[in-house]
Every structure is written in structure tokens, then in C-alpha cells.
Amino acid sequence: MKITYYDNRVELTDTNDFNITEILECGQCFRFTRSDEGTYRIIALDRVLDIRQTADKIIFSPCTAADFDSLWYNYFDLGTDYKKIKEIISKDDPVMQKAVEYAGGIRLLNQEPFETLISFIISQNNNIPRIKGIISRLSKAYGRAFDENDSFFPDLAALANVKNEDYMSLGTGFRAKYLCDCTKKLLNKEIDLSALSDMSAEDAKKELLKIKGVGPKVADCVLLFSLGKRDMYPVDVWVKRVTELLYFDGKDTPKEEISAFAAKKWGKYAGYAQQYLFYYARSEKLGV
DNA sequence: CTCCAGGGATCAG
């Protein structure tokens, strides 16, 4: 990978294992819009970033060298060798070989923990277009505006006085009370999000599970997508279906058994395997 | 109309 810095623009060339469509459409992130084929706008880290991917280039703009080095390099996990990971998880596994070939440009993002936690509480028993709509309305209502029709994701302080009925009016439904419980426990320091990345995945998960509305799946997503715990294997309806179909001969299997299977089979790379399978399953509607 | 969505809390047994 070669990084070239221009005036408020950064270009990557000779980049393998990076496909912006696959990275954003694999369900780990909700704050993006697509304008053209290969062109996306991402709202994250209190920045608005346009990414345009052509056959031989990936162009980040507006983007200073400092922002790229200190923020986006880590956000897009550019220090990780995905080629090696794909080799490891698909060794002697034709099923995973097919999944990694299907969407070989997926990367796991390193997102902001607070935004990820709130977003995945909203995601429960919900569909992706509606999740994106709710998060957009939440941001517009309580986040700092960067133009006339969109805003950054609000921080914890901005949600301190938001009540159940306020969340209800955004269309969060029964999840409103969960959002209240979440911000309450963060504000009164019952849970310290900033401490979780230094804890073991097991201990960090116990902390997240104290929040009402956070169960195993939401906790695993927060750990995987924002706290660097790449061994998590979140089991949602899609992952359950595709894992059963491809590895359990189509047999209905409890979620804990599926998690245990993934942990044993892929170990510290289970999270990567999960994303390749999720994208593959959802794109091909496997098991539906 | 019914069914479902990147689930989890609560209840019934």
C-alpha cells in the first residue's frame, strides 16, 4: 500500500483487500451515504469524509495528512494484514474460501465506542434502513450540525437530558427505555466505556451486559467493531442461518453453540470470519 | 392483511 498526501486529500495506491462498498455495506457501520458507484460519504470521528474508489486508487477527501495518520488509518484498520487473515481463516475450509473471495475487500472498522453502543442498541429486532434513519434523526436532533441537513453523532453529554418520550418521537419504539438506561449508567460512571478496550473481552462484555437492552449480540458487536475485540462472533439472524447452513448441515442450532463453534474454529480471527460470512449470506440471501 | 427486521426482557412451566 502506498500513501500519497496532497493538499487536503490523500490517495492510496497498490492497495489490496480494501473495497469501500463491502466495508460499509457489511453492516458494521450505519453513518454513510452512497452517491455514485464506488463513492461514499462517511460521517465519523467528528468528520465528514468522502471516499472514492477507482480501479487503481482510493481517494480520501477532504482529508489532511494529520487526520489520515491520526484518525483514518486506524479507523479503516490499515495496519492489519487482511491477506494473511483470509489465508488463515480459509485454510482447509472451502466454505470460508468462497466467502472471502466473495467480498475480499472487507475490513473491520475501529469505530467510536459510544456511537457503536447506541447504534447497536437501536439495531435490535430492527432492519438496516430503519436503523440508519433513526440514527440520522438522533444525530440531527442532538448532534452538532455540519451542514443544513445533517449532523455529527451526539456525544454522551448531549444526550444527558434526553428522555424516554424524546427517543420515542425519533421512532426508536421499545428501545427508548434501553437508550435511557444506557446513558444513565454511563453518566453515573457505573460503566466506563473508555476502560473496556484494556480489559479482557470477557470482562468488558460483562460490563456491557449491565445495560438493559444489551444482550450477547449487541455486546459482541460493540466489542468487535469499536473495542478491538476481534475474536467476537456476533450471532444475529443472518449469521445464525448461514452458519447453520454451511457448517451444521442446515440444522437448527442454539446461538451459544454457534458462538462456541466459531471460537474453536477461528479463535482470535472469529470476528473477521463473521463479517465475511455475514456479507456473503446477506448479499446472496443464503438460508432465506 | 401478515410477516419480518444485525434481540432482549420478561413470563410460564
Add this chain to the structure above:
DNA sequence: CTGATCCATGGA
């Protein structure tokens, strides 16, 4: 302890 039911909402 496991399994069934309920939860808000909007699109298919």
C-alpha cells in the same frame, strides 16, 4: 433452567 411471548415501527 429452557422455551414462548411481547415489544414499536415501517416496509415488503
